Amino acid sequence: MTPQKKTVAQPSGNYQFAFILVTSLFFLWGFAHNLDPILIPHLKKSFTLTTTQSTLVDSSVFAAYFLMALPAGFIMKKFGYKIGIIIGLLFFATGAFLFIPAANTQLYNFFLVALFVMACGLAILETAANPYAASLGAPETATQRLNLSQSFNGLAAALAPVIGARVILTKGFSDEELSKMTEAARKIALASEASSVKAPYMILGLILVIIAVVFAFTKLPVIQEEGRGEASKSIFHALKHKHLSWGVSAQFFYVGAQVSVFSLFILYATKSAGLSQVMAADYLGICGFLFLIGRFLGTFLMKFVQPQTLLALYAGINILLCAVAITATGMITIYAILGICFFMSIMFPTIFSLSIKDLGGDTEYGSSLVIMSIVGGAILPRVFGYISDATGNIQLGYCVPLASFTVILLFGWKGYKTKQSL
The missing domain is CATH 1.20.1250.20 (MFS general substrate transporter like domains)
Incomplete structure (x- = not known):
């Protein structure tokens, strides 16, 4: 979400493809956000955390939004929406790939760093994608376009928990199995469960890199901004x-x-x-x-x-x-x-x-x-x-x-x- 200025996209024949590309971003960041409810119980169990400690997952994500809100707006103003989207995707992908060393080192703080980097990318993407989607067409239908794009965010909210649970939460040991282990064996078993996140986040990272490359080689409509009166x-x-x-x-x-x-x-x-x-x-x-x-x-x-x-x-x-x-x-x-x-x-x-x-x-x-x-x-x-x-x-x-x-x-x-x- 960016400053709400009147925007007009220059005439172009690739509106539809550009809109599809931008709308895919709504689904991707919605999917990432809605994997967090799966990560919280998973990491809570893996690292034997309290409920308060497990909520650091959300703290890492939304602190990034707070810190990146103004820099993201500067990126859009300085380099334009296309470059901003690519930068956001690369941050997003880097955070996803960091889940692999986080799982290998079995450090909870490393997972929080990975989530923070991902969220920096998400903040940049949200800053760019909302006004850009609204601007890809006639101004009078901007609201409908934005609502259509946002509906894919809702679709991700419905799919991510169901898919994530079966990929992440079904891995590992049951409480009954853990109760029969020695304390040392139990700690090793719980820590090893963190590794179940590596495959899904690696796949997500690869998808994001591919989409970033597609954006890089796609000629997107240019948005012209018109002022809204005296500057603040x-x-x-x-x-x-x-x-x-x-x-x-x-x-x-x-x-x-x-x-x-x-x-x-x-x-x-x-x-x-x-x-x-x-x-x-x-x-x-x-x-x-x-x-x-x-x-x-x-x-x-x-x-x-x-x-x-x-x-x-x-x-x-x-x-x-x-x-x-x-x-x-x-x-x-x-x-x-x-x-x-x-x-x-x-x-x-x-x-x-x-x-x-x-x-x-x-x-x-x-x-x-x-x-x-x-x-x-x-x-x-x-x-x-x-x-x-x-x-x-x-x-x-x-x-x-x-x-x-x-x-x-x-x-x-x-x-x-x-x-x-x-």
Whole structure:
């Protein structure tokens, strides 16, 4: 996601192929993100981690988004979208390849470094791909194109947990087998399980290198940018727009809530409903599918309901579902989380668009600030994990998403209203 400027792609005959290439990026980064919920229980078991320690996976990923938001925008401005996409793909691939030495050395911190490098690439790709996809065609159909591209992100959310669980979580020893081993043998066995990630991430890295080469040899349409009025005085001036400040806060809490729900789902489901890890991963795939359906349905409903009204309504419903996730037991807790996933679907793009509305010359800084607020995905899951470890009850961790959806409800109710900055 980049500064929301009016963009026009120069006439070209390869719009369709360029659009397909760019849309593939949405699927790839969605697939990578949605492998993280598989990595968390896998690494938690392999390295005998607490829930809080295992959430460092998310911290590594979303800290990279925070740190790369402004540099990614500079790369696009300095070198253009094509070079930016290639740089992002190469970072992405490098991080994937680093999983091999991480598994060989059997160091948890090495895995975190690999994830951080991958996420730097993802941040650059998201900064480039969203506005570029919207610009590949007539301006009046930009929203439809972007929603079509984003739907492949939702498709990845449905497929990645199901595929990842069968490639990664089915490898290794059962708890019963581990309990019969000596302490030394058990440590060796658990550490060796980390090696099951090498093949899938090596394949992912190779695919990314191939796509980077295709981009390098493809002539893409050039985007011409038109200014949006007087340039912003500073990033602090942009924050004088109260609805932007509200939006940054809402996006921080939304991303933190989404990551908490998705990344800790398998750990949650095995405790609250007694599911196996593979079965829990299948339900996580259903979460991704409902997220995808929710995005399509929400886009349709916005023809009849104001986006901020729908946002507040969905946030209110999720507050109630979080209460169920905290207090109930058995499969009803899983159904509550499935509902949360459905009603989260519209939140990121809706918060984003409402946050940067009518910013004028502050749009560039405003967009970067909203992207930087993704750091909520690095912080709030750790709070979730801390509550879970401190109380011995992972269900109480859902106090974090409950509080987050309360902030989003307030944004959709009043915080979205635009006011002129000074």
